Amino acid sequence: MKQIKGILADIDGTLYFKGSPIPGAIEAVEKLRKKDIKLLFFTNTDSKSPRTMFNTLIEYGFSIKEREIFTPIIALKEFLAECPDKKIYLVTTEEVKEEFQMFRQIKGSEVPDFVIIGDFHDKWDVNRLNIAFKYVIKHKAKLLGTQGNKYYLDQFRTAGNPSVGVENGFIFKYRNWLMQGEDGHDRLKAENDQFAFDLQLESTQPVVNHGNEGIISLGFAGSSYYYSRTRMKVTGTLKVDGTTELVEGISWFDHQWGNFTSIKLSWDWFSLQLDNGVDLMIYQLRDKQGKPVNYAATVSKKGETEILGNTEFVLTPGQNWVSDKTGNSYPVTWNLKIPKKKIDIKIQGIIKNSEFDAKLTTFLTYWEGAVKVEGSHTGRGFMELNGYGPESK
Numbered sequence: 001m002k003q004i005k006g007i008l009a010d011i012d013g014t015l016y017f018k019g020s021p022i023p024g025a026i027e028a029v030e031k032l033r034k035k036d037i038k039l040l041f042f043t044n045t046d047s048k049s050p051r052t053m054f055n056t057l058i059e060y061g062f063s064i065k066e067r068e069i070f071t072p073i074i075a076l077k078e079f080l081a082e083c084p085d086k087k088i089y090l091v092t093t094e095e096v097k098e099e100f101q102m103f104r105q106i107k108g109s110e111v112p113d114f115v116i117i118g119d120f121h122d123k124w125d126v127n128r129l130n131i132a133f134k135y136v137i138k139h140k141a142k143l144l145g146t147q148g149n150k151y152y153l154d155q156f157r158t159a160g161n162p163s164v165g166v167e168n169g170f171i172f173k174y175r176n177w178l179m180q181g182e183d184g185h186d187r188l189k190a191e192n193d194q195f196a197f198d199l200q201l202e203s204t205q206p207v208v209n210h211g212n213e214g215i216i217s218l219g220f221a222g223s224s225y226y227y228s229r230t231r232m233k234v235t236g237t238l239k240v241d242g243t244t245e246l247v248e249g250i251s252w253f254d255h256q257w258g259n260f261t262s263i264k265l266s267w268d269w270f271s272l273q274l275d276n277g278v279d280l281m282i283y284q285l286r287d288k289q290g291k292p293v294n295y296a297a298t299v300s301k302k303g304e305t306e307i308l309g310n311t312e313f314v315l316t317p318g319q320n321w322v323s324d325k326t327g328n329s330y331p332v333t334w335n336l337k338i339p340k341k342k343i344d345i346k347i348q349g350i351i352k353n354s355e356f357d358a359k360l361t362t363f364l365t366y367w368e369g370a371v372k373v374e375g376s377h378t379g380r381g382f383m384e385l386n387g388y389g390p391e392s393k
Contacts, residue, residue, distance in 0.1 A: 011043040016056075030063060042069075043069075044071075046118040047095070049098070050066070052095065053069055073099050087106050089131075091129065116146070156361070169181055178190070184202065186232070187201070196244075197238045197239065199238075200236050201232040204232065205230055205279075206303040208298060208300045210228065214226060216294065220287070221262070230253075231252070231279065233250060234250065234251045267386050269383070269385075275377065275379050277302065281298040283295070283296060296309060297313050313336065313337065314335075316336075317334055318334055320332065321353070328388045330367040330385050331388075332352050332367070333349065342376065348374070354367055365389060366385060366387075367388070
């Protein structure tokens, strides 16, 4: 075995979690130092300065040198140091803005060469974004982002019924949005200032009915019909930040309807496509006091479907992510065990900051986003978490 000369380690979730050092982390760093192993600690946190990150670790008791910490802010400063004559426009927190005082920030009517956008939760302002993108689009300034993962969303309330009556299909058209489908052949189209897509979907698997032949109980909140097309082939175009690409992939289609009131419930919901061809849907429905209403799972593969009860699987929450906007704390990692299927997997949110403020449309604020699957099986999927904030009680 080759001797280890250096180690790269994440900070949040590896050294500390939710304001406290992870047990054994301080001792582990000390042992590595005694072995003369070089250390570099990195984070994608872009709302705090590197000095703040360093001071936090020192307060927790870690023996770490400031030069051993690497953040997106440091990377940006190193890049800008190579072009000192360039002017910048910052959309960041005030703390991070102080890190760039040595560079040329625009004044008055000046136009920047670079627009830098980071997490600026304490000063969120749509006008600042409009100004930033005017520089990028109209004046051709280059956009520098502190994080690669982006989460786009849009919503609006419809005026009346946007559907067109068709038999054995659906057509929902409103403004420049379109949802149209029939017998497993669908089209999705939408456009706004940030993104646009025009996608064709084709079902590759038989329909999966959930619950009791397609009907699931929501307890005192009612009941609903519910089916899924778990693997739909996707082709089409996707436009983000002015760039259009041809795309293809696999999607998951859900259709749920009935006489029920969702705002009476909280839930954890997962749709997972495993690489071995198995598709899983797991839902844990609770009342507002946290009492279970209906915990169940659906396991399907190539037309064979099995419904599992709450005693046949164990779903355990792991690491939490706390929203800077609402203070809601969401479990963005989970462990799922289905002993009879020899499934023991970790489900992890890909973009932690995937909170969706849907009060305009569904009167809820919840977490929903893409996940990756690791463990006994690998795969990908989608997760929705509702009921993790005081307004949900």
